Amino acid sequence: MTGPSDAVFNAWSDYAVDAGQRWVLFLDTLRQRGDTQIRMAAEPRAMVLWFDHEVVMSGRALPRPINFALHRILPPANMPADPAKRPVMVIDPRAGQGAGIGGFKQESEIGDALAAGHPVYFIGFSAEPEPGQTFLDVIEGEIAFMERIVEEHPDAPRPAAIGNCQAGYQVLMAAALRPDLFGPCLIVGSPMSYWQGRRGEAAMRYLGGLLGGSWPTALTGDLGNGTFDGAWLVMNFDLLGPANYLWDKQYEVYAHVDEGAERYLAFERWWGDFVLFNAEEIQYLVDNMFVGDRLARGALTARDGTKVDLRALNSPTVILTSTRDHISPPAQTLGWIPDLYRDVEEIRAAGRVIVYAVEDRTGHLGLFVSARVADREDEEFVLTMDAINDLGPGLYEMVITPAVQDGTPAGIEGGPQWAVAFEPRTVDDVRAFGRNTPDENAAFAAVDRISQINLALYRAFVQPLVRAGVNEASAEALRALHPLRLSYTLFSGLNPWTAIPAALAPSIRAHRRPVAADNPFMEAQESLSRTISASIDAWRVMRDQATEDWFFGLYGSAPMQLWFGEGRTRRRRRHAPA
Structure with a gap:
């Protein structure tokens, strides 16, 4: 007989055998992750693009060279492209990681466009910028790429453009400067109106105030000898969700290493592929798009002095956003609409077609990489973009619901069946996602003014000293010592101790003894993990609330407004929410 103690x-x-095996396999997974990051770093032009492709036009050949290139996606034999169909151009975000996330698997934006028979192009980039490359050079380069696509397909409708995250506002800037080139534009998770938000959400918008403006960006670029390390941007994203960054992501791999390691490594191949920016390039982005929030206010100009006016857009614009996106929430992705138009009558009078679709199942990254989004929103944009092009002027919500099952596949390749409706909406419907009060806008305007002052002081008194003490060797050393880069290299094959799990892993995989899910010690492990995650997330909530209170308490205060507020800087107030 066996007693309770035996059980x-x-x-x-x-449990002990399983936990020990999982620990070794987890360490070996981290080794593979680190080795992959080292290989990607050694190939500056590498991309995680899953599809075969060829370079059509290199940005290095432009009058002002850029590290971008236009690629033609080579369709598989079973998915021939119809040259008469509207070409689709996908642009990846250059927000810290390398290119290819818009097509790093079959179920993606590129995959959906190929399956529907469209000629597909992809704008990717290498890890290192061209000398002297600026943000506006990239906009001009994307216009040149679009001109080339139009030349390649003279008899097809104007190309559709899909811009993910940071690439979204680049697409709209290019389309505003050359509206004759662009067909429907899908803008995915792009913070077009960065100041906007709802109290208790979108804590990242307070970062400029927390740091005293954009001078730390200039300092980081100077310490990099004129180069800004994109790993800092990735760390900002990670710190928005510290529970996932510090615990959940790694724990999920450890707890489910048998089935989760491959998926984890595929994603980390992109997430750890850090890219570089010219210091001037990232400074423009931070000053104008984030701290200054100048795009929607029409305060930006192209290199030739042409005003970048989003009112000049005549392409139907589709905005894909998510209520679970804490990096670019709906208030920021849609906020440019009430920035430009008081009501839907103004949209109609301007002849504009604006459509938005709201996700509620996934966060920021899921908008680009989730198979669920690819199977629904991305696919339906591809299937309906010609119908969107024919909509009458106005503001619409793209509402996607399961279609009535009648035995006829409605999706691409017999995929999920969806019914799409374009429901008329008002600008007040957009404001309902979150809108600053005039006083809240005034606080952000004060940050912008203080940022300009602090940046000028830094450049006058500190920058010369920093630059005098920096060279390329010191910049390379600082990049190598970045905490995120170290999290890869310390567990890579460069560490001789990783040879131990590497040697043990094959035998362990061949003799795995996974424990039952109802094992009491496994249940205790899961409970402990949930407690740790919840504790870190509780700290995040307190941190974000304290940051928000501090931000508005300081920058919204009477002295700050007296010296640095909107009246002082003569900035136009945005429309107040209804």
């Missing part, structure tokens, strides 16, 4: 011992024995 406990057996449960513990089973």
Whole structure:
């Protein structure tokens, strides 16, 4: 007979063997992750693009060279492209990681466009910028790429453009400067109106105030010898969700290493592929798009002095956003609409077609990489973009619901069946996602003014000293010592201790003894993990609330407004929410 103590011992024995095996396999997974990051870093032009492709036009050949290139996606034999169909151009975000996330698997924006028979192009980039490359040079380069696509397909409708995250406002800037080139534009998770938000959400918008403006960006670029390390941007994203960054992501791999390691490594191949920016390039982005929020206010100009006016857009514009996106929430992705138009009558009078679709199942990254989004929103944009092009002027919500099952596949390749409706909406419907009060806008305007002052002081008194003490060797050393880069290299094959799990892993995989899910020690492990994650997330909530209170308490205060507020800087107030 066996007693309770025997059952406990057996449960513990089973758990201990499984936990030990999982620990070795987890360490070996981290080794593979680190080795992949080192290989990607050694190939500056490498991309995680899953599809075969060829370079059609290199940005290095432009009058002002850029590190971007236009690629033609080579369709598989079973998915021939119809040259008469509207070409689709996908642009990846250059927000810290390398290119290819818009097509790093079959279920993606590129995959959906190929499956529908469209000629597909992709704008990717290498890890290192061209000398002297600026943000506006990239906009001009994307216009040149679009001109080339139009030349390649003279008899097809104007190309559709899909811009993910940071690439979204680049698409709209290019389309505003050359509206004759662009067909429907899908803008995915792009913070077009960065100041906007709802109290208790979107804590990242307070970062400029927390740091005293954009001078740390200039300092980081100077310490990099004129180069800004994109790993800092990735760390900002990670710190928005510290529970996932510090615990959940790694724990999920450890707890489910048998089935989760491959997926984890595929994603980390992109997430850890850090890219570089010219210091001037990132400074423009931070000053104008984030701290200054100048795009929607019509305060930006092209290199030739042409005003970048989003009112000049005549392409139907589709905005894909998510209520679970804490990096670019709906208030920021849609906020440019009430920035430009008081009501839907103004949109109609301007002849504009604006459509938005709201996700509620996934966060920021899921908008680009989730198979669920690819199977629904991305696919339906591809299937309906000609119908969108024919909509009458106005503001619409793209509402996607399961279609009535009648035995006829409505999706691409017999995929999920969806019914799409374009429901008329008002600008007040957009404001309902979150809108600053005039006083809240005044606080952000004060940050912008203080940022300009602090940046000028830094450039006058500190920058010369920093630059005098920096060279390329010191910049390379600082990049190598970045915490995110170290999290890869310390567990890579460069660390001789990783040879131990590498040697043990094959035998362990061949003799795995996974424990039952109802093992009491496994249940205790899961409970402990949930407690740790919840504790870190509780700290995040307190941190974000304290940051928000501090931000508005300081920059919204009477002295700050007296010296640095909107009246002082003569900035136009945005429309107040209804």
